[in-house]
Amino acid sequence: AARCRSLFLWDDGRPMRFYLRPGLAKLRLAPLVLAGGGRLCRVQEPGAVLLAQPGEAAPDGAVSTEYVTECVERNQRLPLEPFLLAARGRLAFTEAEDAALLRAVRGQGTVRVSGCALWIELERSGLTRHSWQAMRDRYLRHLRPRLWEPPQTEDPTQIRGLFAAANREFESTESESDSSDVAELSTQDGVGRSPGETASDLKTGPEDSAFPDIQLQSQERPKSTCSSGVVGQVVRTMEHFMEKFAVDLFTVTQAFLKNSGDVEATSYFLQTGQRLDGYPVWSREDDLELQKDDEHVRNKLIAKFGVENVAKRIVFRE
Numbered sequence: 001a002a003r004c005r006s007l008f009l010w011d012d013g014r015p016m017r018f019y020l021r022p023g024l025a026k027l028r029l030a031p032l033v034l035a036g037g038g039r040l041c042r043v044q045e046p047g048a049v050l051l052a053q054p055g056e057a058a059p060d061g062a063v064s065t066e067y068v069t070e071c072v073e074r075n076q077r078l079p080l081e082p083f084l085l086a087a088r089g090r091l092a093f094t095e096a097e098d099a100a101l102l103r104a105v106r107g108q109g110t111v112r113v114s115g116c117a118l119w120i121e122l123e124r125s126g127l128t129r130h131s132w133q134a135m136r137d138r139y140l141r142h143l144r145p146r147l148w149e150p151p152q153t154e155d156p157t158q159i160r161g162l163f164a165a166a167n168r169e170f171e172s173t174e175s176e177s178d179s180s181d182v183a184e185l186s187t188q189d190g191v192g193r194s195p196g197e198t199a200s201d202l203k204t205g206p207e208d209s210a211f212p213d214i215q216l217q218s219q220e221r222p223k224s225t226c227s228s229g230v231v232g233q234v235v236r237t238m239e240h241f242m243e244k245f246a247v248d249l250f251t252v253t254q255a256f257l258k259n260s261g262d263v264e265a266t267s268y269f270l271q272t273g274q275r276l277d278g279y280p281v282w283s284r285e286d287d288l289e290l291q292k293d294d295e296h297v298r299n300k301l302i303a304k305f306g307v308e309n310v311a312k313r314i315v316f317r318e
Helices: 024-035 066-074 095-105 110-114 117-124 132-148 156-171 180-188 195-202 228-245 249-258 263-272 284-290 295-305 307-317
Strands: 017-019 049-052
Touching: 024 066, 049 066, 095 117, 095 132, 110 117, 110 132, 117 132, 228 249, 228 263, 249 263, 284 295, 284 307, 295 307
Parallel strands: 017 049
Antiparallel strands: none
């Protein structure tokens, strides 16, 4: 409920009047409007604010129902203009615009993606030809659900292909990735290529991978040492993180690589960008140092990461 009884009052003290056609949205918003001092009209009256849900066809001048919830959340009456909905005949989203939306929200938290501020910023930046409401609706209703779709198989060889692609990005000296990363995953995790070919294409040397067991000759079929139940648990955990933090599969995989596969540490890293125990995350350079048979170098890593983390990293690499 609104914390301010005058939340939906105009500057002159008159209550704001809203019209929203009967339905679940009206049942949900009515208590918020009334608690904030506003009024609901039974029919659309002159001067009343016409509310409509994002994504539905709306006449010119209609305001998103998110206006009410956003005002209540911020505990202040906001201007109506940023919440105006696009009229009928909206433009369709192109593949390039979908890709731009996915790049723009990568790494953003669930709260920010679900709110309005991020999308208003993207509209002002001219990211697409669409309003912020349309972009938000496009992402939440159409794009994000696709990111949550689990793999169609729990074959460990395909899971290995996924880690191989992510590991190549981890090994790269460039920390940034572009939209080609996602397309790369779709081809490296088994579409049109055998798992053996996927892994051998990534091979650059016998020590170049943090997952030595996935460096396979193209003619070899890997012998799985991982049960389908374990692989299924991995899939479910990664799917849960994608949903919880509103990120794609590639981002989750990278986070696991940087945190030695520790579930709790990976969750904290996706939320805060930092390690749970205060130590830094592992980098490709650190892994190269770890491979050296040098006590002085090993002691430097222990000083940087702690004895326990170094031991965990060795096990994780194996």
